[in-house]
Amino acid sequence: MRLEVFDEDFIPERILFREQQMDRLATNLAPAEFGSRATNTICLGSPATGKTTVVKYVLNQLQNAKYVYVNCQASRTKQQIFFKIFEGLRGFYPPRGVSLQKVFSEAFKKLDSPFVLVLDDANFAEDGVIEETLLAVLKAHEVVEGVKSSAILISTDLKYLARFSSELLSVFHPDEIYFPPYSEEEIREILLDRAKLSYVNFKEEAFEEIVEETANYADLRYGLSLMKQAAIISWKLGKEAVDEECVEMAKEKGKIVFFKKMILALNEKEKEVLRAIYTSNYKRAAEIFSEVKGMSYSKFNEILRKLEYLRLIDVVTKYERGLSSVVVRRFKAEEILKAIEELK
Ligand SMILES: Nc1ncnc2c1ncn2[C@@H]1O[C@H](COP(=O)(O)OP(=O)(O)O)[C@@H](O)[C@H]1O
Numbered sequence: 001m002r003l004e005v006f007d008e009d010f011i012p013e014r015i016l017f018r019e020q021q022m023d024r025l026a027t028n029l030a031p032a033e034f035g036s037r038a039t040n041t042i043c044l045g046s047p048a049t050g051k052t053t054v055v056k057y058v059l060n061q062l063q064n065a066k067y068v069y070v071n072c073q074a075s076r077t078k079q080q081i082f083f084k085i086f087e088g089l090r091g092f093y094p095p096r097g098v099s100l101q102k103v104f105s106e107a108f109k110k111l112d113s114p115f116v117l118v119l120d121d122a123n124f125a126e127d128g129v130i131e132e133t134l135l136a137v138l139k140a141h142e143v144v145e146g147v148k149s150s151a152i153l154i155s156t157d158l159k160y161l162a163r164f165s166s167e168l169l170s171v172f173h174p175d176e177i178y179f180p181p182y183s184e185e186e187i188r189e190i191l192l193d194r195a196k197l198s199y200v201n202f203k204e205e206a207f208e209e210i211v212e213e214t215a216n217y218a219d220l221r222y223g224l225s226l227m228k229q230a231a232i233i234s235w236k237l238g239k240e241a242v243d244e245e246c247v248e249m250a251k252e253k254g255k256i257v258f259f260k261k262m263i264l265a266l267n268e269k270e271k272e273v274l275r276a277i278y279t280s281n282y283k284r285a286a287e288i289f290s291e292v293k294g295m296s297y298s299k300f301n302e303i304l305r306k307l308e309y310l311r312l313i314d315v316v317t318k319y320e321r322g323l324s325s326v327v328v329r330r331f332k333a334e335e336i337l338k339a340i341e342e343l344k
């Protein structure tokens with residue numbers, strides 16, 4: 001059995017249902033392959049829609065350009081990102097005591113091919129960091145002559161671009177590539193492919209149970225982790241194949257981990273709104289708003305949209321004495337609240 005095929009950073013040989021996105025990205029990167037600046041790109045879509053996988057896959061095919069990949073969950077400040085760029089281009093960590101400006105200019109000193117900076121999970125970086133980094137990198141040729149840099153931004157926030165200043169937009173007007181959620185049928189095929197690669201034997205009902213659960217939670221990453229856990233459990237129990245019992249046990253453990261990961265992506269205000277939704281008996285958005293303190297209604301609405309986008313809630317419009325927004329929970333309250341509690 002090969003369990004690494006279920007791990008998050010595993011890049012499969014076959015990426016299904018993403019031909020269009022891969023094609024667009026390859027086209028945007030083509031100039032860099034031939035000595036010029038690539039077309040800037042932003043990849044947008046909910047979690048686990050294949051953004052990171054597609055970008056890494058296409059970048060790995062580049063032969064004549066250099067890229068540096070930065071995950072902004074791990075590197076949230078400008079200094080951390082600049083250090084990553086330096087390390088990526090020079091092959092060693094910047095010496096101590098050197099100013100950030102110097103780190104930046106020295107990073108590009110030996111560069112002799114076009115450069116692509118990838119900022120993944122950009123919505124996690126601290127405020128303003130992405131903007132400053134992009135401005136610096138896209139204008140790097142003003143500091144070091146001959147640099148031909150471009151950027152790929154990856155974000156779950158569809159409105160991400162709207163926040164940028166006009167100064168940045170004048171150098172960064174990216175091509176937008178959208179990654180839609182996978183259908184249940186697509187999820188089945190992707191997971192089936194991975195099951196084959198793993199050499200783990202899944203009984204048909206057990207596999208179908210995983211597909212259904214993954215589609216319910218609309219998260220491929222959760223499905224892959226369930227497969228991995230179920231395989232370990234069946235091995236421990238000495239079974240020949242993964243059966244429904246193993247999947248049930250994997251679900252018990254997997255859910256809380258899954259919720260915790262989602263909640264980790266929220267800031268304090270967003271968590272407060274989520275908690276209010278899962279503790280109060282109110283359903284109408286206006287009533288839930290009365291429970292949270294210290295934010296405007298438009299901020300509250302923006303948070304609702306984000307929580308809906310992350311698939312933690314659904315927001316539906318109903319006609320009850322006029323139009324009103326009604327918030328529907330997607331999960332059991334005790335599961336969400338337990339995850340919030342355990343993260344404190
Ligand atoms: N089209 C696909 N074909 C095969 N595996 C996929 C596909 N899309 C996503 N995956 C797998 O699902 C998981 C989540 O994908 P990822 O690229 O990390 O999503 P995102 O970056 O959008 O959150 C990864 O383990 C990845 O290998």
Ligand SMILES: [Mg+2]
Nearest residue numbers: 051052053120
């Ligand atoms: Mg990703």
